[in-house]
Amino acid sequence: MGQGMKTVDFFRKIPTDLTEATALGAALSVCAGLFMLVLFLVELWAFMSTTIETGVMLDTNAETLLRINFNITMMELQCDFAAVDVVDILGTNSMNVTKNVEKWQLDENGKRMIFQGRNREQRDIAHDSHHPELEELHKNGIHAIQIAEADFDQFLSENPYVFVNFYAPWCIWCQRLEPTWEALAEELERINQGDNGQEDTEISIDVDVVKVDCVANRNLCAAQKIQAFPTLRFFKDGKQYGIDYKQDRTVSAFIDFLKQKVELEKTMQDWHPRRKQRMLEIKEHPGCMVSGHVLVNRVPGNFHIEARSKLHNLNPTMTNLSHVVNHLSFGTPLSKDLARKVSHYFPQFQENHPLDNGIFINKQFHQAHHHYSKVVSTHFEVGGMMSKTREVVGYQMLSQSQIMQYDIEAVPEAKFSYDLSPMAVIVSSKGRRWYDFVTSVCAIIGGTFTTVGIIDAILHKVLKAGKQL
Incomplete structure (x- = not known):
């Protein structure tokens, strides 16, 4: 053997x-x-080592909706007026989308200051409707004083407390408020004089109620950055005191508001100077950070941010949509583990966000930036020698931006248009057996x-x- x-x-x-x-x-x-x-x-x-192989094929993604993630800072637009709309070629027209959208009020340094709301629309406010016509109220004299630009600063310096209504004659909300505003001025005079004609110091509200026509005084309203009509602003010793009034537009609500202002001033006399100074510095900065995501149909369309309010008429001459795109991407964000794997295996094919950290300044009124993005699906085949290969879908973008001009009476909008490519890029990592x-x-x-x-x-x-x- x-x-x-x-x-x-x-x-x-x-x-x-x-x-x-x-x-x-x-x-x-x-x-x-x-x-x-x-x-x-x-x-x-x-x-x-591994080799990267790429290919192009028709996109077989069967999902009907596409997620758009955004974080955009509007430099000169208040959160109350910032509305997100979604439009596409199928006829979808979603106005003022609030689901999954957050708004943060910013300070003058661009830092988040106040959480303005999530999934919330502007609430309805009450209006007085029982006052006589304005002509009848004026029979016993005009009580709500009309102030012109030339007299504005002097009037504020001569009167410690002034409540100002910045309005436009064509504004429907201003027309509705005008009788109430005149009635407020008369009511304050009656409170301050009392029934017997003697001033009652216990309930005295020494506040002057005035109004400014922003059509006749454009420069004054531009200096005050009036974005919408009516804007009701309280002044103390010639300077804005606190944020603009946004509550019910009734005489009783106005009276309560003014009482709180006057009583707060009396209370502040016992405060420490630093605390008092911080209180006096509180004012509303028009900046707003809008962040979140929207779900859209997988067809060409756009979402845009514009100034809108159901309780105001916007001032188109003061609508400034300068903005910073902190982040804009498409698709569901990857988990940390998958993002790490994609970054490791495909460093040259990572999801690109060309608009991120872009600053878009409008140097003139009646204009806004429009952004166009071509979105390409990218399928990454991720896996290892000891694990099963998994397909991860990401999106790459090619973007262009330009400034668009608007008519004088039109309210501009910051528009983000998108179009999905019918082709998809297949990226795979191949290793040797x-x-x-x-x-x-x-x-x-x-x-x-x-x-x-x-x-x-x-x-x-x-x-x-x-x-x-």
């Missing part, structure tokens, strides 16, 4: 006595060993050994023949 097995021995041995070692053979053996080591290391590196690596190593060893053996035999014969000559 043993002798029979020896007949199939492929690696028969030659006695050492029958072999001859040469200096040439030793040198070629060392070179062969070094050569095999280098090739082995190169092959090992290739085995441990273990048996390919073993085969290559065997080929390196065997091929090098055989080749160097042939070279050794040839050189040995040539050198031997030379010696014989």
